[in-house]
Amino acid sequence: MMRNLYIVILFFMISGCKVSLKGVSIPPGMKTVNVTVFENNAPLVVSTLSTQLTEDFKTRIRNQTNLSLTNNEPEATFSGNITGYDIRPVALQDNGNRQALAGANRLTIRVNVKYVNNLDPKKSFEEAFERFKEFKLAGNLQAQEPALIKDVTAQLIEDIFNRAFAQW
DSSP states (O other), rough: HHHHHHHHHHHHHHOOOOOOOBBBBOOTEEEEEEEEEOOESSSSTTHHHHHHOOOOOOOHHHHHHHHHESSSSSEEEEEEEEEEEEEEEEEEESSSSOEEEEEEEEEEEEEEEEEESSOGGGGGGEEEEEEEEEEOOOSSSHHHHHHHHHHHHHHHHHHHHHHHHBBB
């Protein structure tokens, strides 16, 4: 049994196989990045959404990379705007009085993002990202909304970050 294990290990060593579980691939030479405020241009504006999305994205970069945030001559820049924010019913149910009520709702946030890689312009992109979360309204929407926004922005940040830095 041990002999088979040694053979497998030797095979991987000889074949030059490289296994990496990190997933993040910062371009060589990239040390700084700038994240501008994601302006809220959605028809329905939530006053805290722009700041929350921008600051959470900066926090993700600080925590997951060795990049420094700067405004002066960065090697890469993220900019964009929030183009959509809406809450709509996605499932209807009968309340017994022949009136349809929302059985489930969906919060959707759309963001346009422009990523400029000054070291390798071919890796730059301008792309729209959209994420949503379905929820059942339990009482007051204003009480649920901050947690829903946090969940959806976390998904958006994951998508944007992976598009720029994950080389799958």
